[in-house]
Amino acid sequence: MNEDQKISNELSIAAQWLKDNHNVAIATVISTWGSSPRPVGSQLVVNDQRLFEGSVSGGCVETAVIEEAMDVMNSGEPRILEYGVSNDQAWEVGLACGGQIQVYVEPLTVG
Amino acid sequence: MKTSVLHKLIDANADKRAVALVTNLDDNTQVLIYRQALTDRNQLELAVTDAFRRDRSQVVEIDGRRQFIQVYNSPLRLMIVGAVHIARPLIEMGQSCGYDVTLIDPRQAFASTTRFPAVNLCNEWPDKALKNLGLDARTAVVTLTHDPKLDEPALIAALESDVFYIGALGSRRTHRERCDRLVEAGITVDQINRIHAPIGLDIGAQSPAEIAVSVIAELTQTLRQGSLQ
The missing domain is CATH 3.40.50.720 (NAD(P)-binding Rossmann-like Domain)
Known part of the structure; x- marks a missing residue:
């Protein structure tokens, strides 16, 4: 079977990273307004080597989310990120499509 | 997310069981709710039932608390x-x-x-x-x-x-x-x-x-x- 096409592909990869003793954070789109490239529930997992799998936008804000995820891994505190179009920043960390998204970033903690 | 929750999500997917992860966005606590165990006994369960039916994850506000319901439906x-x-x-x-x-x-x-x-x-x-x-x-x-x-x-x-x-x-x-x-x-x-x-x-x-x-x-x-x- 083509295991890597399953819904929880990202979570399986997170589990594998955990097994390999990496720190892991999970980013999930929790709400969207207007046009947005990925629906609510879309996930991105990141490890402490900045390797990532999945997506929360069409590539627009992933880089920024990965940096926030590194902070979350270190602090252990979940946070909510918001992205929209912010003219000057649009190329950096905005959504070119004109939408807005909220992303919940949480660490994977032993327990 | 706790590692035990992660493994339960992966197991549910392997067993083709539908499950929802509910995150309280105010205090970051999380609970898993399996579709087959739903009894619609409170507002949260009703919201989870609705999310399953529409196959749509969503934030709901219950008793002034924001909760994110992430739907992990059984595989297509x-x-x-x-x-x-x-x-x-x-x-x-x-x-x-x-x-x-x-x-x-x-x-x-x-x-x-x-x-x-x-x-x-x-x-x-x-x-x-x-x-x-x-x-x-x-x-x-x-x-x-x-x-x-x-x-x-x-x-x-x-x-x-x-x-x-x-x-x-x-x-x-x-x-x-x-x-x-x-x-x-x-x-x-x-x-x-x-x-x-x-x-x-x-x-x-x-x-x-x-x-x-x-x-x-x-x-x-x-x-x-x-x-x-």
Whole structure:
């Protein structure tokens, strides 16, 4: 079977990273307004080597989310990120499509 | 997310059980709620039931607290009857679209691991196979054999279930003759109308891969837009 096409592909990869003793954070789109490239529930997992799998936008804000995820891994505190179009920043960390998204970033903690 | 929660989510997916992860966005606590355990005894469970039904994750506010309901529905499945030429691109495209694909054909010369190495293979008779595999509202059934004695038992089994999509390969004429036989077998016209035939969106597809595109497109339309078309 083509295991890597399953819904929880990202979570399986997170589990594998955990097994390999990496720190892991999970980013999930929790709400969207207007046009947005990925629906609510879309996930991105990141490890402490900045390797990532999945997506929360069409590539627009992933880089920024990965940096926030590194902070979350270190602090252990979940946070909510918001992205929209912010003219000057649009190329950096905005959504070119004109939408807005909220992303919940949480660490994977032993327990 | 705790590692125990992560492993429970992965297990639920492997067991094809629908589960929701509810995160309280104020204090970051999380609980898992399995669909089969829902009793709708409070506002949260009602919201989770609604999220499952619409297959849509969402933030809800209950008693002034924001809760994010993440739906992990049971996997989408595609049952293909007939290990014929078109099955190959259909399997690949189905898998790319996230379907757990099973290929059913009692003719072992057709449904062999040499011809189809990367899919669940089943050599049982189609109606028996489909019943054993358990058809549900997250499943699509496509028949490709052109052989009534293989296609039609599969179609009847599919019609007796709540699969979200049923499609049958074959010309309009083939389908008219098929409908006559299904009526004779006691299937009502309303039931027969659930069958998409000729299968696929009308995009002038010619090659097996193009036909697979039209089938996957129609499947997607039915899944995402219901019976709007």
